[in-house]
Amino acid sequence: MTAFALDDPLDRGPGLPRPGSLLRTAADSIPPSGLVLLGILSVQLGAGFAKELFAALPPSAVVFLRIVAGALIMGAVARPRLRGLSWRSCAVGLGFGVTLAVMNLSFYEALSRLPMGIATAIEFLGPLGVAVAASRRRIDLLWVALAASGVALLTPWGQSGGTAAAVSWAGIGFAMLAGACWAGYILLAAAAGQRFPGTTGLSFAMIVSAVLIAPVGITTGGTDLLRPETLLIGLGVGLLSSVIPYTLELQALRRMPKHAFGILMSLEPAAAALIGVLLLSEVLHLRQWAAVVCIVAASLGSTRMGRRRRRRAAGETPE
Template identity: 55%
Template sequence: MQDVPVVMVHVEGLPERGHGRWATPLTAAARAYGAIPPPALVLLGIVSVQVGAAVAKQLFATAGAAGTVTLRLVLAAAVLLLIWRPSLRVDARTWLVVAGYGLVLGAMNLTFYQAIKHIPLGAAVTIEFLGPLAVAVLGSRRWLDGAWALLAAAGVLLLTRVDGGLALPGVLFALCAAACWAGYILMAAALGSRTSDGGGLALAMVFGAVLALPFGVAEAGTALLDPAVLVVGGAVALLSSVVPYSLELEALRRIPPRVFGILMSLEPAVAALAGLVVLHEALHPAQWAAVFCVVLASVGATRTARPEG
């Protein structure tokens, strides 16, 4: 169980093979990825995700947090539907899994973007990372896993109490995003067991977009149709979805899941750096120490997890 979260953290995107006119560019991309070492692919994917989140935050003044999420999910759904052209002939149980996955995905993005509206990006990702970490240690009776969980909790507690602490709404939204991330991991495993290609993901993304759409329209209104907003929203969709998911899928073909998970554990630190560079969100030294505690706990929980089977 411990390896599941780190495998499913972001893997929800591009297919291994294209269809029709997409086959040639996707094949060429796959060959290009093959020349890049797998750890570099993972790190590039992490950087892309967090830079995408930083760019998205800059769009809040025009489209709002919910409007930005809506653009990201709607555009991602459109791309995936175009690539996969999924069949609607699936059984009722599969539809339930697809809908559940999509709704959790939409809720995770809505709550996370609301979190970074109130608190720095690095702090939000650090708190959100409690979700996959909780799934990693859930049900374990080993004292070492309990120690990693306590270290992560201490890091988050330190993060929220330094220099007056963080805005409470942001912390609460980040905790909600963490819970959604944990649910997303479990639903992703269920989706993977019931679908064999990206068609299920494409349909699930539609459900996520439909969930976000009312919130986005209510907050942003006609701003969602502004050409400049659409361009930035497209950039967010590429940076936060298309690019990182394709890089991570290629990396997972060539490295063990546990190694992938250790690399993914660097995400809170990369988020803090992206917030500093792109948004000029500086963390205090004690907050950097808190981020390090969560990163160390995630690396430790992944590194010392018992092999499955």
């Protein structure tokens, strides 16, 4: 999971790490839309590699590796300072970290039970719900109905066998929990961005989430966590899922409108489905592809309508 711009209705985080000069120079030669697509690809590759680790480690242990890797990297980039913080700021940071931990744990539990595209599509209902709740217009009922239709198409009633990937109720439940946490993450990210300087709020939250996940991850992973190949893949997942996409998205946001960024990010469930097919051989039913398309369309529609409302509020002439 990556980060949306703060004033985008599908925002994911309070700030992004400062990229290194070499990566920034290389990114300058790539169109901003290409940077966003590369960021999406990086996130989904990270999820794919994480899912392959499930054969050796339970999801909770894989989440532990990812969050610890991300916390170490983020802590080095933006070390949080507790001095001068009010107790309310600390409470926001703690809540942010708890939400981050539960969101990642529930999403990885969903990944262990669902194809990547389906898990990501259901999780996307969280930010979509925040966007719709913020607008309160009748047209948004259309996006709610479209997203609900997608979820209905994913339910395993009368599910057939064959070579297509199966869908479980437990997986759907974990994905919905991840989406609910993502919605909470958006709200807490905005609060943390106001109370913590720079990207230190995200660093603080990642450290908290690493501490919370550690007992579960270490207990379930055991000595398998110490294998060099496991540690290496865990570091790679942390880089692919956090540092690289955050850097690419920051560069893209500096060079493109935020509404265009949000529209491109709405394609993430479809990208997840494609990566699942190519990397993990997760063949989906036609009905499952239709469900992913419904949720992507709902996200795209909500983002486009949100942009038009902001333009009218600012007194601009529609395109």
